[in-house]
Amino acid sequence: MRRLWLDFETRSMLNIKKVGLDRYGKDKTTQVLMLAWAFDYDKPRLWLPCLGEPMPPELYAGLTDPTVLKCAWNFNFEKDILHFQLGIAIPLVEWYDPATLCAYMSLPIGLHRASQALDIDTKKVHITGDERPVKMFSNPSKQLKRVLKKNPDAPAFYFKDWNSHPEDWAIFCSYCIQDVEAERGVWEAAVAFNSPMTHGEKEAWLLDQRMNDNGVWIDMQYVLNAMKVAQGEADQIIAEMKLETGLENPNSRDQILEWLQARNYPFESVDVEHIEEALKEQKRYKMPPLAIKILLLKQKLGGSAYKKLQSILDRVGPDGRLRDQFTYHGAHTGRWSGRGVQLQNLYKPDREVSRALEQLVTALRDGTLDIPNVITTFDAEIDTWNSANPAEKPKKHLDPKPFTPMEVVASTIRAAFAAAPGNKLVVGDLAQIESRVLAAIAQCPTMLSAYAEGRDLYKEVMAAQLGIPLSEVTKAHRDRGKVIILGCGYGMGWEKFIDYALTYGIVLTEKEAKDAVWGFRETYSEIVDFWAEINQAVITAFKAGICVYVRGLVVDGRDEKCLKIKLPSGRYIHYHKPTLLFEPPPWGGPPKESISFIMYGSKGAESKRLYGGLLTENIVQAVARDLLLNGMLEAEKMGFKIIMTIHDEIAGEVPIDSPLGEKELLAAMCIVPEWGEGMGFVLKAEGYENPYYKK
Numbered sequence: 001m002r003r004l005w006l007d008f009e010t011r012s013m014l015n016i017k018k019v020g021l022d023r024y025g026k027d028k029t030t031q032v033l034m035l036a037w038a039f040d041y042d043k044p045r046l047w048l049p050c051l052g053e054p055m056p057p058e059l060y061a062g063l064t065d066p067t068v069l070k071c072a073w074n075f076n077f078e079k080d081i082l083h084f085q086l087g088i089a090i091p092l093v094e095w096y097d098p099a100t101l102c103a104y105m106s107l108p109i110g111l112h113r114a115s116q117a118l119d120i121d122t123k124k125v126h127i128t129g130d131e132r133p134v135k136m137f138s139n140p141s142k143q144l145k146r147v148l149k150k151n152p153d154a155p156a157f158y159f160k161d162w163n164s165h166p167e168d169w170a171i172f173c174s175y176c177i178q179d180v181e182a183e184r185g186v187w188e189a190a191v192a193f194n195s196p197m198t199h200g201e202k203e204a205w206l207l208d209q210r211m212n213d214n215g216v217w218i219d220m221q222y223v224l225n226a227m228k229v230a231q232g233e234a235d236q237i238i239a240e241m242k243l244e245t246g247l248e249n250p251n252s253r254d255q256i257l258e259w260l261q262a263r264n265y266p267f268e269s270v271d272v273e274h275i276e277e278a279l280k281e282q283k284r285y286k287m288p289p290l291a292i293k294i295l296l297l298k299q300k301l302g303g304s305a306y307k308k309l310q311s312i313l314d315r316v317g318p319d320g321r322l323r324d325q326f327t328y329h330g331a332h333t334g335r336w337s338g339r340g341v342q343l344q345n346l347y348k349p350d351r352e353v354s355r356a357l358e359q360l361v362t363a364l365r366d367g368t369l370d371i372p373n374v375i376t377t378f379d380a381e382i383d384t385w386n387s388a389n390p391a392e393k394p395k396k397h398l399d400p401k402p403f404t405p406m407e408v409v410a411s412t413i414r415a416a417f418a419a420a421p422g423n424k425l426v427v428g429d430l431a432q433i434e435s436r437v438l439a440a441i442a443q444c445p446t447m448l449s450a451y452a453e454g455r456d457l458y459k460e461v462m463a464a465q466l467g468i469p470l471s472e473v474t475k476a477h478r479d480r481g482k483v484i485i486l487g488c489g490y491g492m493g494w495e496k497f498i499d500y501a502l503t504y505g506i507v508l509t510e511k512e513a514k515d516a517v518w519g520f521r522e523t524y525s526e527i528v529d530f531w532a533e534i535n536q537a538v539i540t541a542f543k544a545g546i547c548v549y550v551r552g553l554v555v556d557g558r559d560e561k562c563l564k565i566k567l568p569s570g571r572y573i574h575y576h577k578p579t580l581l582f583e584p585p586p587w588g589g590p591p592k593e594s595i596s597f598i599m600y601g602s603k604g605a606e607s608k609r610l611y612g613g614l615l616t617e618n619i620v621q622a623v624a625r626d627l628l629l630n631g632m633l634e635a636e637k638m639g640f641k642i643i644m645t646i647h648d649e650i651a652g653e654v655p656i657d658s659p660l661g662e663k664e665l666l667a668a669m670c671i672v673p674e675w676g677e678g679m680g681f682v683l684k685a686e687g688y689e690n691p692y693y694k695k
Contacts, residue, residue, distance in 0.1 A: 003096070004062040005044070006072045007036045007179040008081050009172065011138045011159055020315040020340050022215070022323040025080035032085050033137065035059075036176040039068075044180040046173055051162070063088055071096045073111050073183045076212075076324065092209055098187035100205050103329035104197050105190060105562075106574045108600045111182055117576070117600055118189040120182075136160050137172055193562055198570045201329075204629050207642065208328040208336070215323035216643045216651070217420035218316045219692060222365040223309055226416070229369055230306035230409040237301045237406075241294060256298065263291035272348060273503045275299050280507070300404055309409075311341045312416055320420070326645065332599065333573065333622040336645055343646050346414060349695045352399045353411035357694060360408050361415045371402055417644070417651075418692040424656045426640065428665045428687035430631070430648040432457070433624045438489045440680040441551060441620060442530035446523065451682040458482040465519040480506055480516070488520035489620070491531055491613020493587055531612030534619070538563065538610060539593050542578055552679060553619065563597065565619065568675045569626040573618055576600070581609065624648065627676065627683065631669035638664055644693070651693060662687045 012030035014023060024030055031050065037059055038044040047056060062068045063082070070090055072078035075097040082088045099109045108114045140157035162169040197205070241250035250256050257270050264287045267274040275295050278285060282292055316322050322341065330337020338344035353360060356378045363369045379397040386394045403411075419425040435457070439447035450457045458481035459473045465484075466477065473481075480501070487500045494513040501508050508516070521528045530551070537548040541557030548555045554566035563575040575597035584591050586609070595610045608614075632642055632650055639660055640652030650669060654660045669685040688694075 002062070002068045003040050003071050004059075004068050005036075005038045005180045005184060006070060006078045007176055007183065008078055009033045009035075009134070009138065009176050010081060010085075011140075013140055013157065015139070018314055020324055021076055021080055022317040022321075023315060025077075025084045026318060030081075030085060032081060034173065034176050036180045037062075038180050038184075041184070044177045046177055048173075063090065066091070066094055068094070069096050070094055071098065071183070071187075073097065073179075073186075074099050074109065076209075092206065097205075098183060098190065100328060101187070101190050101197060103327075104201055104334075104571075105193060105195055106329075106332050106576065106600065107190065109327075111179070111186065113600070113604075114186050114190075115182060117598075117605065118186060120185050120189055134172065134175065136165065136168055193559070195562070195564065195572055195574065200569055200626075200629075201571050203633065204334075205328050207629070207632055207636070208326060210636075211642045211645070212324045212326055214641055214643045214653075215317065215321035216325075216417045216693075217320055217423075217653075218312055218322050219365065219416055219418040220316070220320065222361070222418075222692075223312055223416050225367040225369075226364050226409045226413070227306075227309045227313070228367075229364065229405045230309060233404065233406045234301060234306055237297050241297050241301075244290060244297075245294060250294075251301070256294070260291055260294065263288055265291060265295075270298060271503075272299070273505060276505065277502050277507065300406060306406065306409055308341055308346070308413060309416070315340055322417070331621075333618050333625060334571070335621060335625045343417070343644065346646075347410040349411035349414075350403055350407050353403055353408055354695065356398060357412065361412050361692070364408065364412060365415070369405065369408065371405065371408065375402070414694050415692040419653050419656075422656055423653050424658075424661075424689055425691065425693060426652045426654060426660065426662055426665045426687065426689050427693065428631070428635075428650050428662070428669045428685045430624070430628060430669060431684045431686050432485070433627065433648050433683075434620050435485050435489060436682055436684070437620045437624045437627070438527060438616070440682075441553075441616075441623065442524075442527045443551065443680065444524050444526040447527075448680055448682065451684070457485055461485060461520065461523060464523055465515055479504070480508075480512075484516045484520055488517055489524075489527060490617040491611065493517065527616075531616055533612075534615045535594075535610070535612035538565075538595055538615060539580075542580065542595055563595065565615075567619070567622055567626065568679060569623070569673070570675065571622075571626070573622055575610065585611065627673070627681070628669075630671065630673040631685075634668035634671050635665055638668055640665060640668075662689050 010030055010032055012024055012027055014027050014029065016024040033048070033050045035047045035049070036044045037047065039062065045056070047053060047059060049055070063070065070078070072095070075095050079090060079095060082090060099111075099114070102114050103109050107117050137160055141160055143156050143158055238251050241247070245256070245259055247255045247259060253270060257265075257268070260270070264285050265278060266285050267278065275298060278287065279292065279295055279299070312322060325338060325340050325343055327337045327339050336344075356374055359374050359378055360369070363374055375398050382395045382397055432451075435447065436451055438444070439451060447457065450460060456478070458478045459470055460481075461484050462473050462477040462481040463470050483501045483504050483506055487497055492500060494510065494517045497517055498508050498510075498513045501513070534550055534553070534555075537550045537555045538557075540546070541548040541555040542563055543557070545558050545560070547558065552568045556564040556566060556572070561577065563578040564572040566572050575595070577598040579596045581594045581596050582591050583594075585594070596607050597610060599606045599608045628645065628648060628650070632645065635650060635652055636642055639658070640654060642650065643653050644651035650665065652665055666685040666687050670683040672681050672683065
């Protein structure tokens with residue numbers, strides 16, 4: 001099959017980083033400046049429609065020929081520009097994106113960084129540091145004051161072009177041509193690793209594209225009214241913080257964290273849980289009164305949730321849907337990551353707000369938010385229910401401590417993501433998926449039998465550790481048991497476990513943390529054995545350059561440039577540039593052999609040391625992702641339109657009168673794929689049907 005390589009350069013009054021591709025590609029101010037193109041390994045050519053050049057017949061023939069594979073780095077841009085600016089709609093199956101192969105192989109998906117990771121000398125203009133022409137010609141420039149003074153009718157913004165800056169324009173053209181050459185070079189280097197995407201991963205990528213194209217409908221009435229509530233309070237809080245701290249931007253994480261740490265704040269994060277802990281233990285940390293006041297204001301501000309409302313407004317498309325929010329294989333383990341609005345890190349709702357969620361969402365949406373009235377009405381409904389059900393355990397009133405408007409907005413923001421009119425949202429969540437996968441991979445009979453028989457594992461682990469009957473395990477005990485099961489499966493030490501428990505709002509003493517960690521390892525010893533087994537397999541495979549088989553996994557050490565672990569689904573986890581180490585482990589003790597590798601993350605390349613717990617975590621999360629993917633594909637077969645996947649959740653949209661609902665989605669999610677048969681997976685899913693997304 002012939003390949004047609006493509007790279008557009010455009011200009012627009014919109015900032016694509018701010019508004020996203022969906023709005024940018026469809027906007028009337030967006031214009032095509034040039035297109036570099038080449039068939040296979042031909043020398044790239046340049047088409048300049050901005051100069052009135054007609055499209056070359058050979059180019060048009062290639063674009064409209066279904067037997068020609070269209071190739072572009074992060075192809076969505078080229079696909080949308082061709083469709084919405086040039087009127088050439090090309091089916092998804094005719095596209096190939098080399099960035100997807102890099103993502104699958106855990107390489108950077110940015111062209112520049114991928115080139116560096118693969119040690120390619122592309123000699124690209126922008127890689128050598130000169131990105132100035134791109135910004136010069138693609139972004140609008142502000143009109144000079146003297147021009148506006150002389151000609152008041154002149155536009156406030158204008159575009160520089162080939163007439164105003166001919167030398168820079170020539171560099172810009174070279175940049176575009178060399179982009180095609182670089183894309184081919186990176187693709188060739190990635191292919192040379194001989195780790196092609198499996199059929200299942202190609203299906204995953206196609207599903208990702210369908211999901212991003214579907215988008216999620218935005219309830220604009222909720223967003224606009226919530227913005228009014230949030231912005232008014234946020235402005236007051238930020239102004240007060242600025243006055244008290246003297247910081248230029250006290251809402252900046254880095255600025256406020258540095259300021260607080262200078263006043264004995266002990267943590268590296270200013271998220272909700274760490275602020276709560278600092279306030280609870282303020283005497284212990286000896287923070288001055290001003291630092292306490294700022295923490296209280298920061299807590300009141302509600303994190304970054306209200307900022308997401310503006311991001312939603314910036315990015316929502318002309319049809320009211322928010323698109324392009326998910327990145328295929330965004331995490332090393334293959335899980336999806338977020339972009340744009342970042343749906344993967346929505347604010348954790350306040351527990352009391354969640355109890356009155358329906359009433360508060362309705363009030364916010366209608367622009368009638370009156371928190372005291374909502375609390376009074378809710379409590380009256382509780383009294384009515386308690387009177388009508390005297391034999392049942394009485395329900396409690398809402399906490400009398402009033403929550404702020406900002407807390408209400410932050411805790412209800414998921415309601416912005418809704419089913420379009422005439423439709424319903426169906427959401428499913430794979431329950432305890434990581435511990436269920438861990439139990440199967442490590443073949444831990446105690447944990448597997450608990451899940452198979454539907455027993456409460458969180459209660460069981462606490463009963464065992466406290467030496468008490470199950471009937472005496474309290475809710476507080478169970479909450480701690482949940483944290484133990486979720487947190488201790490990957491070799492975490494007691495000190496880190498204290499911080500981990502804190503993210504769930506649980507404060508542990510040193511003794512409690514040690515009892516939890518060592519109790520878990522004693523109760524589920526097969527998991528501890530698996531840490532050692534997989535760690536030794538990695539060392540052996542790398543040193544000997546062989547494949548080592550471990551419980552349905554294959555550790556492949558034959559390529560000295562990339563260590564791989566083959567998963568039951570057939571795909572691989574990749575560890576680039578592995579190196580043998582002989583040094584004491586971070587937790588102390590005599591020197592030991594281990595393997596390090598280069599991890600490519602959002603902040604660049606980082607050397608990381610592999611150990612049994614980390615390898616187990618990678619494998620478990622990767623297998624959990626593959627099971628989630630299978631559920632998404634099965635749900636699509638049933639007729640669900642997949643619009644979101646957040647952590648272990650699937651969100652589908654169907655007509656409101658559709659026979660498809662919660663029961664069908666959960667059934668799809670619990671189907672064990674063919675590759676997982678016989679491994680002992682016990683899957684469970686929980687979900688709901690609702691007009692909008694919720695926690």
